[in-house]
Amino acid sequence: MPEISEVMELNRYREGEVTDDPGLVRALARRKASFGAASVLFYDRPIRMARAEGAWMYDAEDRPYLDLYNNVPCIGHSHPAVAEAIARQAGVLNTNTRYLVDIVHDYAERLLSEFPGDLSNVVLTCTGSESNDLALRMAEAMTGRRGVIVTEFAYHGNSASTTAISPGSRPDRSVPDHIRTVPPPEAFRSGDADPGATFAGAVRAAIADLEAAGHGISCLVVDTIFSSDGVYCAPPGLIAAAVAAVQDAGGLFIADEVQPGFGRTGTGMWGYKMHAVRPDMVTMGKPMGNGFPMSGIVARPDIVDRFSAQGSGYFNTFGGNPLAAAAGLAVLETIHGEGLMENARAMGEHLRAGLRGLQGEGSIIGDVRGAGLFIGVEISVPGTREPDAAAASALINGLRSRGVMVGATGPYGNVLKIRPPLCFTASDAAFFLSATEEVAGSLGKAA
Amino acid sequence: MPEISEVMELNRYREGEVTDDPGLVRALARRKASFGAASVLFYDRPIRMARAEGAWMYDAEDRPYLDLYNNVPCIGHSHPAVAEAIARQAGVLNTNTRYLVDIVHDYAERLLSEFPGDLSNVVLTCTGSESNDLALRMAEAMTGRRGVIVTEFAYHGNSASTTAISPGSRPDRSVPDHIRTVPPPEAFRSGDADPGATFAGAVRAAIADLEAAGHGISCLVVDTIFSSDGVYCAPPGLIAAAVAAVQDAGGLFIADEVQPGFGRTGTGMWGYKMHAVRPDMVTMGKPMGNGFPMSGIVARPDIVDRFSAQGSGYFNTFGGNPLAAAAGLAVLETIHGEGLMENARAMGEHLRAGLRGLQGEGSIIGDVRGAGLFIGVEISVPGTREPDAAAASALINGLRSRGVMVGATGPYGNVLKIRPPLCFTASDAAFFLSATEEVAGSLGKAA
Numbered sequence: 001m002p003e004i005s006e007v008m009e010l011n012r013y014r015e016g017e018v019t020d021d022p023g024l025v026r027a028l029a030r031r032k033a034s035f036g037a038a039s040v041l042f043y044d045r046p047i048r049m050a051r052a053e054g055a056w057m058y059d060a061e062d063r064p065y066l067d068l069y070n071n072v073p074c075i076g077h078s079h080p081a082v083a084e085a086i087a088r089q090a091g092v093l094n095t096n097t098r099y100l101v102d103i104v105h106d107y108a109e110r111l112l113s114e115f116p117g118d119l120s121n122v123v124l125t126c127t128g129s130e131s132n133d134l135a136l137r138m139a140e141a142m143t144g145r146r147g148v149i150v151t152e153f154a155y156h157g158n159s160a161s162t163t164a165i166s167p168g169s170r171p172d173r174s175v176p177d178h179i180r181t182v183p184p185p186e187a188f189r190s191g192d193a194d195p196g197a198t199f200a201g202a203v204r205a206a207i208a209d210l211e212a213a214g215h216g217i218s219c220l221v222v223d224t225i226f227s228s229d230g231v232y233c234a235p236p237g238l239i240a241a242a243v244a245a246v247q248d249a250g251g252l253f254i255a256d257e258v259q260p261g262f263g264r265t266g267t268g269m270w271g272y273k274m275h276a277v278r279p280d281m282v283t284m285g286k287p288m289g290n291g292f293p294m295s296g297i298v299a300r301p302d303i304v305d306r307f308s309a310q311g312s313g314y315f316n317t318f319g320g321n322p323l324a325a326a327a328g329l330a331v332l333e334t335i336h337g338e339g340l341m342e343n344a345r346a347m348g349e350h351l352r353a354g355l356r357g358l359q360g361e362g363s364i365i366g367d368v369r370g371a372g373l374f375i376g377v378e379i380s381v382p383g384t385r386e387p388d389a390a391a392a393s394a395l396i397n398g399l400r401s402r403g404v405m406v407g408a409t410g411p412y413g414n415v416l417k418i419r420p421p422l423c424f425t426a427s428d429a430a431f432f433l434s435a436t437e438e439v440a441g442s443l444g445k446a447a
Numbered sequence: 448m449p450e451i452s453e454v455m456e457l458n459r460y461r462e463g464e465v466t467d468d469p470g471l472v473r474a475l476a477r478r479k480a481s482f483g484a485a486s487v488l489f490y491d492r493p494i495r496m497a498r499a500e501g502a503w504m505y506d507a508e509d510r511p512y513l514d515l516y517n518n519v520p521c522i523g524h525s526h527p528a529v530a531e532a533i534a535r536q537a538g539v540l541n542t543n544t545r546y547l548v549d550i551v552h553d554y555a556e557r558l559l560s561e562f563p564g565d566l567s568n569v570v571l572t573c574t575g576s577e578s579n580d581l582a583l584r585m586a587e588a589m590t591g592r593r594g595v596i597v598t599e600f601a602y603h604g605n606s607a608s609t610t611a612i613s614p615g616s617r618p619d620r621s622v623p624d625h626i627r628t629v630p631p632p633e634a635f636r637s638g639d640a641d642p643g644a645t646f647a648g649a650v651r652a653a654i655a656d657l658e659a660a661g662h663g664i665s666c667l668v669v670d671t672i673f674s675s676d677g678v679y680c681a682p683p684g685l686i687a688a689a690v691a692a693v694q695d696a697g698g699l700f701i702a703d704e705v706q707p708g709f710g711r712t713g714t715g716m717w718g719y720k721m722h723a724v725r726p727d728m729v730t731m732g733k734p735m736g737n738g739f740p741m742s743g744i745v746a747r748p749d750i751v752d753r754f755s756a757q758g759s760g761y762f763n764t765f766g767g768n769p770l771a772a773a774a775g776l777a778v779l780e781t782i783h784g785e786g787l788m789e790n791a792r793a794m795g796e797h798l799r800a801g802l803r804g805l806q807g808e809g810s811i812i813g814d815v816r817g818a819g820l821f822i823g824v825e826i827s828v829p830g831t832r833e834p835d836a837a838a839a840s841a842l843i844n845g846l847r848s849r850g851v852m853v854g855a856t857g858p859y860g861n862v863l864k865i866r867p868p869l870c871f872t873a874s875d876a877a878f879f880l881s882a883t884e885e886v887a888g889s890l891g892k893a894a
């Protein structure tokens with residue numbers, strides 16, 4: 001679930017801004033009539049999308065766009081492995097998990113084989129929000145406590161309870177009384193030499209504060225690459241001390257892998273592996289079915305036991321249906337079969353090296369960070385570390401006009417967030433780097 | 448999302464109960480290993496399901512089961528129209544609603560054409576729980592109040608906030624302070640000659656109580672066929688006075704059509720049409736994509752406006768994706784093209800008449816009610832109106848051994864809930880009625 005900061009920085013369309021393209025004008029009118037005020041569109045001039053393949057999307061005029069934005073189609077847009085898997089299963093059986101269905105067990109076992117032995121139970125849901133919503137309930141059942149710690153600009157979902165732990169999606173960044181926010185482990189602007197220690201200190205203070213307030217610590221929920229906070233993952237072990245503090249206090253660590261999960265960071269299947277931590281629960285979604293709506297929680301069995309014993313059980317009508325299992329199997333098989341994790345690592349290094357080559361005097365590229373194909377590029381006022389959201393916005397729009405789609409994140413909306421399908425190629429990278437050199441160069445100061 | 452009462456009355460499997468079928472034993476072991484305590488299975492002896500078509504499902508031994516339970520595959524299991532629609536779309540484009548995609552607008556317009564003119568905005572989500580969760584937030588944004596009225600055994604979802612308005616899914620039926628429960632408009636056991644007036648009286652008292660407590664009335668949420676409360680929909684206009692009381696007090700009426708919607712009641716597309724009311728919001732899910740995970744809210748535009756103005760907007764990564772639109776279009780076209788609403792009406796009348804033919808002295812069939820292919824059969828101690836959950840359970844298990852799947856509902860777990868795919872035929876009805884005559888007869892008392 002993309003963050004609101006992305007939306008803002010992709011320049012939400014406002015009614016009446018497009019008048020010159022009858023097809024686009026008509027599509028906008030249709031959208032407005034049916035979806036009303038709830039409609040949110042990318043760009044001042046939204047794109048009427050017609051088809052997509054690999055890392056490329058094509059609009060109604062067949063203009064190509066290199067997709068560095070969408071992390072859902074992780075194995076590539078319209079991948080035949082998923083299309084064929086769901087087509088085959090849809091003609092045979094689609095039902096719920098209160099019957100035994102072999103392909104559902106196949107998927108559950110395949111997914112769990114990507115986790116250490118103590119994370120051996122799975123609950124299948126439909127959206128990342130559902131997974132985080134349920135994980136909060138499970139943590140409360142396990143600990144008997146309500147206090148939750150999240151980062152200042154976190155995004156963890158769109159349900160009532162996950163919106164409450166998503167200050168990044170609330171205009172005033174407020175959180176209810178049983179939530180505490182901590183700054184993310186940021187090092188570039190702050191110059192912090194040990195962001196992990198600072199982060200752990202903030203988490204320890206939040207635990208003490210929650211205990212003093214009578215809430216106690218239920219869990220720490222962290223997107224393991226801090227996507228909406230601005231993309232942070234270095235150095236290795238970054239959040240280990242913070243997680244230890246929570247677990248030592250009897251709280252749980254929930255690794256939100258909805259965005260970094262499924263091989264994107266190149267360092268393994270899950271972002272938490274960068275941090276030398278052992279989650280108590282892992283939530284996942286977005287790329288899990290390459291666009292088929294599916295999500296899940298992988299947890300320690302004792303947590304599932306405790307939750308199940310306290311209530312009447314959890315049932316999700318669509319969660320774990322055989323089509324989702326078929327799609328999920330195709331995704332895992334393709335990630336491994338096509339070496340996409342390795343490609344994410346190699347292409348990520350290549351992209352970061354290329355982007356660093358565009359830094360230097362007068363450049364708006366202040367910092368280049370991330371892991372694998374989850375890259376953050378901090379756009380700064382040249383010669384300073386000051387966030388430059390206007391330059392980021394100009395860069396995003398300039399890239400869009402050159403056929404490259406990329407978003408921004410972070411509280412200032414100045415961090416380019418680069419997360420293309422994992423089948424991204426060296427030629428895709430060259431196209432992107434060339435466009436970025438051109439646009440960023442025009443936005444920087446002459447040296 | 449089926450209710451917990453269904454689960455209980457379908458006799459949850461308990462570990463170790465099945466030992467004689469190696470394939471089933473192995474499937475149960477696999478399920479237990481991966482899903483752990485969260486796994487909920489139908490029947491003492493769960494079914495290992497292999498394929499399904501129309502109103503029939505087939506287990507791993509190819510034993511057929513007539514499906515009178517599952518209301519998700521509304522146009523029939525494995526319907527080729529949906530399989531082909533999602534297969535076609537999966538090979539072309541699957542993305543989110545921040546781009547303009549024609550098929551998504553096609554679907555939104557097609558869906559909205561099933562509603563009166565003032566219900567003209569749609570928000571697309573992935574599960575019924577997500578729809579009800581969001582509808583509660585929208586109602587609070589619109590009214591500035593938090594109080595919610597639901598029925599005593601209601602089920603409206605599995606997220607934290609929808610679990611709070613689902614006393615039927617909580618072992619102690621408790622609700623938080625800002626929720627009030629009212630008895631459903633029951634007439635058979637109570638002998639109430641005007642259940643609508645009684646219901647309206649309870650709702651008026653709940654409004655007054657919420658106002659006195661300082662919560663005020665945000666909304667009344669009603670499953671328009673009171674599925675988990677025991678299936679109530681007669682006489683026509685049943686809930687009109689209650690809805691008027693809420694709307695007169697400035698509250699909203701949310702029609703939860705997750706179970707009755709999409710033609711099942713035979714009286715129109717939506718269950719609320721039986722009640723001569725005008726909802727402010729309608730939530731839907733289950734049958735919307737015939738098993739493809741999708742759901743939605745249809746609402747008055749002023750409610751969408753108000754909600755959107757107060758926050759940062761609502762975005763759902765998978766909600767309204769082009770595959771869902773393709774599936775949803777196929778469902779609506781098939782309901783109309785195959786005359787499934789008319790079939791639901793005719794087959795429902797036929798089934799109810801046949802079931803009433805099994806009533807009489809010594810019969811356990813106390814009451815037969817419902818609309819279209821959403822039928823409730825109250826199982827009672829013969830000669831009384833006393834709920835007989837044991838007989839209902841024995842009937843369900845007896846029917847299962849004869850190849851008929853049906854569930855139970857209501858606070859006593861004694862109401863058979865009959866809701867087959869809408870393509871149900873006269874020969875399916877004959878099969879079911881014959882099996883029911885045999886099993887129910889053996890459970891009744893000799894006259």
